[in-house]
Amino acid sequence: MRKKFRILVVDDEFSIRVSLGDLLRHDGYQVEVAESAEAALETLKTQSFDLMMVDIKMPGMDGLEMLKQVKENEPNATVVMMTAYGSIDSAVEAMKLGATDYVVKPFDPVRMEALINQVYENDLMQRERQVLRRQVRVCGCYGPMIGQSPPMMKLFELVEDVAATDSVVLILGESGTGKEVLARTIHEKSARANGLFVGVNLGAFTESIQESELFGYEKGAFTGANTAKKGLFEVASGGTLFLDEVGSASQKMQIDLLRVLQERKFRRVGGLIEQEMDFRVMAASNRDLEESVKDGSFRQDLYYRLNVVQIHIPTLRERREDIPVLAKHFLEVMRVRLGKKISTISPEAMECLVNYDWPGNVRELENAIERALVVGKSKWIVPEDLPIVMKQSFGGSADESLDAWERDYISRKLEQYEWNISRTAETLKIDRGTLYAKIKKYGLTSGDGSK
Amino acid sequence: MTLVSDRVVKIVPLGLSDAGLMMALAGELERTFPFSYRIGTDEKMPVDALDGMRGQYHATRILEHLVASDRTAFRILGVTSFDIFTPILQYIFGEAMLGGRAALVSTYRLGTVPFEGVVPCRHAVFVDRVIKEGIHELGHTFGLTHCDDHHCVMTASLTVGDIDEKSTQMCYYCQMAFKDELARAGIAQS
Numbered sequence: 186m187r188k189k190f191r192i193l194v195v196d197d198e199f200s201i202r203v204s205l206g207d208l209l210r211h212d213g214y215q216v217e218v219a220e221s222a223e224a225a226l227e228t229l230k231t232q233s234f235d236l237m238m239v240d241i242k243m244p245g246m247d248g249l250e251m252l253k254q255v256k257e258n259e260p261n262a263t264v265v266m267m268t269a270y271g272s273i274d275s276a277v278e279a280m281k282l283g284a285t286d287y288v289v290k291p292f293d294p295v296r297m298e299a300l301i302n303q304v305y306e307n308d309l310m311q312r313e314r315q316v317l318r319r320q321v322r323v324c325g326c327y328g329p330m331i332g333q334s335p336p337m338m339k340l341f342e343l344v345e346d347v348a349a350t351d352s353v354v355l356i357l358g359e360s361g362t363g364k365e366v367l368a369r370t371i372h373e374k375s376a377r378a379n380g381l382f383v384g385v386n387l388g389a390f391t392e393s394i395q396e397s398e399l400f401g402y403e404k405g406a407f408t409g410a411n412t413a414k415k416g417l418f419e420v421a422s423g424g425t426l427f428l429d430e431v432g433s434a435s436q437k438m439q440i441d442l443l444r445v446l447q448e449r450k451f452r453r454v455g456g457l458i459e460q461e462m463d464f465r466v467m468a469a470s471n472r473d474l475e476e477s478v479k480d481g482s483f484r485q486d487l488y489y490r491l492n493v494v495q496i497h498i499p500t501l502r503e504r505r506e507d508i509p510v511l512a513k514h515f516l517e518v519m520r521v522r523l524g525k526k527i528s529t530i531s532p533e534a535m536e537c538l539v540n541y542d543w544p545g546n547v548r549e550l551e552n553a554i555e556r557a558l559v560v561g562k563s564k565w566i567v568p569e570d571l572p573i574v575m576k577q578s579f580g581g582s583a584d585e586s587l588d589a590w591e592r593d594y595i596s597r598k599l600e601q602y603e604w605n606i607s608r609t610a611e612t613l614k615i616d617r618g619t620l621y622a623k624i625k626k627y628g629l630t631s632g633d634g635s636k
Numbered sequence: 637m638t639l640v641s642d643r644v645v646k647i648v649p650l651g652l653s654d655a656g657l658m659m660a661l662a663g664e665l666e667r668t669f670p671f672s673y674r675i676g677t678d679e680k681m682p683v684d685a686l687d688g689m690r691g692q693y694h695a696t697r698i699l700e701h702l703v704a705s706d707r708t709a710f711r712i713l714g715v716t717s718f719d720i721f722t723p724i725l726q727y728i729f730g731e732a733m734l735g736g737r738a739a740l741v742s743t744y745r746l747g748t749v750p751f752e753g754v755v756p757c758r759h760a761v762f763v764d765r766v767i768k769e770g771i772h773e774l775g776h777t778f779g780l781t782h783c784d785d786h787h788c789v790m791t792a793s794l795t796v797g798d799i800d801e802k803s804t805q806m807c808y809y810c811q812m813a814f815k816d817e818l819a820r821a822g823i824a825q826s
Contacts (some may be wrong), residue, residue, distance in 0.1 A: 204696065204722035210734055212792065213781035291726045294794045 190305060191215045191233070194436050195225040195251065196240040196267065201290065205238065212301070224250035229255065237264045241275045241287075256283045263304055329366050331514050340367075340496065347494050348374035353446070355431075355491045356469040357458045357500030361548030364469035365429060367498060372425040377465055380424025383417050387438065388430035395438050397432040397454055406455025408567055418451050421464040431491065432472040432483060439484045446490045466491070466612040501543040501550060505593075510540045511547060516566070525558045529565040537568050542589055592627040595620070643671040643823065645774070647679045648702060650716035652743065657763060661715065664767040664804060668789075669774060669814075671710060679705075681718055682809050692721040695731035695740055697766040704740040711777050712738045713770060719744040729793060732776035739773035741766060750797035757796075765799045775806065778817045781791045 192214050193459055209216045217232065219225035223246055225239070226340055231439060237255065241248040255262050260350040266279040266287040276287035278623045286300060288571050330341065348371050349352055372382045390398060397407075417426060428434075432440065445451045448463040468491045477483035501508065512530055527559025530538070534557070543549050555568035595613065602608045610620040623629075645665065647658055657688075662673040685697035698720065702712045720728055720742040731745065732739035746765040749755040771789045783790035787806035793799040806814065 198723070200696075201722040205724040207696075207731075207734065208722065208724060211732075211776060211782055290722070291724055293728065294725050297725065298792065298794055 188415075190235050190308070191217070193225060193228065193232075193234040193237045194218045194235065194247070195220075195222060196527070197221060197243040198423060201240070201267075207460070208297075209301075211507070213300075217579035222248065225251060226254060231259075235263065235308050236301075237262065238267055239264055240267045241279060242269070243271060245318075249275060249282060252279060252282050252284055260343075263302065263308065265304065330370055331511050331512060332361065332504060334499075334507045334509040336499040336504050337507060340498065344371055344374065345622075347496070350494075351376070353431055353491055353493040354467040355493070355495045356467065356498065357474070357475075357495065358451075358469075359500050359546055360370050360471045360547035362498040362500060363547050364471075364498060365427065367496065368425070368427045368469065369458075370466045371467065375425070375465070377424050381462070382425050382427065383421040383464075383504060385417050386429045388433035392435040392437055394635075395435065398621045399438075399620065400441070400454050401456075402454035403456040410455070413453070415566065416453060418445070418462065418464065423463055425467060428466065428468040430470060430478055431468040432470040432474055441489050443484060443487045443490060446487075451614055468580055497543040501546045502593075505539055508543075508550065509535060511550055512538050512554055515551050516558070519555050519558050523555070523558050525561070527558055527561050527563075527565060531565045531567050534566045534568050534571060537571055540590055540593070541567065588627075591623070592629070595623055595627065596629050598633070599629065638736070644708075645669065645671045645673055645711040645713060646674050646676055646706055646709040648676045648705075648712060648714045648720070650698070650714050651681050652717040653678045653680070657743075657745055657766060658715070660763055661767055661770050665713075665770060665774060668762050668771050668780075668806065671762050674709075681716060685705070687721070690721060692719045692727070695720040695722050695728060695742075699731060699738040701731055703733075703739070704810055709737070711774060713774055714738070714740040715766070716740065716744065718815070729799070730773040732773040734776050734781070735779040739770075739777050741769045741773055745812070746796060746799070748796060750795060752798065761800065765796060766805070768799050768804055769803060771806075774816070775810070778814050780806075780813055780817075782808055783807060785809075790808075791823060 192209055194202055194205050194209070196205070197220055199220075202220065206216045206218050215236070217228060219228055222239070222243055222532075225237070226246075232616070239251055240246040251295075252264055252266065255264060262282070263285045265277055265285070267286055268276045268279075268291055269290050273289075276284075279287055285304065288297065288300060294468075299509075330344075331338075332338075354368070356367055356372060358364050359551040368384075369382055372378060373514060385398065387395060397410075397416070398416070399416050400416055401414050401419055402410050404410060404413045428442070431442075446466065447463055450459045451462060452459050459554070474488055475481055478485045478488050491579060509530075512535065516528070519525070538550070538553070545552070553571060554566070556572065557566045560604045561567070593610075596608050598612055602612065606617055607619055610617045613620065615623075647662055647665075649658060658675045662675060666673055682698060682701040685695075685701065687694055690769040693716070694718055695780070698714060698716070702714050709732075720729055720731065720740065722731060726743060728735055728742070730739065730741040743762070743766055747756055747762045749757045768789055772793070775790050780790050782792040783806075784796045785791060786801060786802065787803050788810055789802055789804055790806060790810045791798075791802050
């Protein structure tokens with residue numbers, strides 16, 4: 186990673202150039218040296234650097250003049266000035282001219298390491314901010330949520346309202362729709378944003394672990410509890426507790442959760458002291474919890490406690506118009522992360538993406554883009570870079586995909602003509618009887634439920 | 637690791653007569669770098685490397701002296717009891733030619749308790765530090781740069797406390813890089 190970080194050392198003293206250059210190379214940085222400010226400015230015409238370390242006192246053009254010229258061309262350039270004892274005034278002047286810092290030669294190794302690390306971390310942060318700004322420009326973003334489709338706009342409005350309250354929120358949606366991302370967004374916009382967002386996947390733990398993880402335990406509460414441990418209820422104090430896959434909670438855990446939500450108090454396992462609940466609860470499930478209540482696998486009273494505000498996240502196929510903007514967003518993020526030059530998606534590949542049904546939703550799209558960047562050989566993403574099932578949805582070689590495509594196409598046309606059968610049939614160049622047959626075959630319904 | 641017996645690493649004590657320390661160092665180096673080791677006789681510090689103003693020896697000049705003093709050794713590791721420096725830093729524990737033939741370790745600052753100034757540490761701790769710095773500097777001569785893994789011997793140490801925290805072992809990735817370097821240099825382990 187650090188090998189990509191480039192440093193220019195400018196000093197008229199040979200021994201300094203050599204020793205500083207060697208020192209930085211030992212740390213794995215790419216280092217160029219220049220013996221004068223003039224030579225350095227010449228180098229800067231053809232190369233760019235993440236950090237410049239410039240001596241202030243040099244014959245000919247001095248470091249301060251070089252700093253001025255560098256800053257004129259590139260105001261964000263990171264320049265650290267080097268000075269000898271007794272020339273601190275010049276260092277102060279350098280700071281006024283925009284130097285990032287100054288160091289007195291010879292350096293204290295500990296201070297030197299800290300300085301370079303700080304510059305390196307700042308540089309990383311700046312790059313991340315650039316990526317973020319680019320994301321906002323190219324995407325319709327709402328915090329980390331992306332989408333401009335009508336269902337997502339409605340969702341964003343709901344989030345604004347919900348964030349202002351401390352109510353329990355139940356988030357429902359298929360796998361990969363972004364339930365945790367939505368919960369985090371609500372947390373970030375809420376009055377509890379300064380507290381922690383603690384996520385726990387109830388599907389990932391056994392019953393006993395669920396209990397000790399959530400409630401914590403006192404020393405000696407069970408075999409192996411050699412020390413007391415805070416549970417997630419305590420860790421989340423002041424913040425938000427997000428219970429993912431709440432439908433997977435065991436019957437005992439459901440009773441425990443219900444008790445906490447009703448009494449707003451809890452105790453550590455093996456503990457006597459009752460603690461006040463000071464966290465907001467959000468829960469999520471990809472199961473139909475109402476069904477689970479009906480079949481008895483989920484407690485009705487707990488369901489009512491959790492179902493104060495219900496938010497349903499639409500599937501990706503319900504908001505196909507967001508696919509291009511999401512795909513571009515993932516491309517932008519991934520290409521920076523993977524260091525790839527691919528910056529666009531070909532129209533054919535985009536058509537594959539838009540027409541595919543995305544059973545794995547946004548997560549599947551994200552993975553597909555990452556895969557395409559990894560395997561991609563051309564300057565943009567082409568259908569060949571996508572997994573085979575998506576290409577079929579474009580090429581129509583599989584009957585299922587063709588049906589899905591036809592269903593979607595007819596459905597969109599019907600919506601476009603507000604379910605006016607005659608006009609839709611005319612546009613589709615089929616007769617009304619055929620259209621009725623297709624509507625029946627695909628089980629299409631209008632938004633208000635009428636066929 | 638299989639020994640590459642035809643490559644000799646020479647350990648040169650500079651103003652330091654401690655045969656036990658040299659033996660311990662050679663033994664530990666062999667565990668990491670599979671070559672033959674020869675311990676030279678104690679030599680004087682090169683006079684031209686002394687910087688009177690700083691009261692320290694210029695490490696780069698000592699490295700040049702070591703390289704010129706033996707044209708045949710595969711690698712040369714100098715070990716000195718004097719304080720050494722490079723012009724850009726106030727002090728260093730060691731110095732090496734990255735991908736070159738010579739490396740140097742100074743024991744001058746390795747014998748104290750961390751953060752306690754001049755309070756001497758236990759001898760075993762001191763020996764452990766010399767070994768770690770010896771492996772570290774010799775590692776640089778095989779092109780290895782500083783490692784981000786704080787337990788890896790190739791991580792940079794700025795204080796004796798840092799040295800105490802790391803192990804004498806190279807991490808998996810540094811071991812891979814070392815093997816690659818041997819392969820690049822056409823050195824086959826018999």
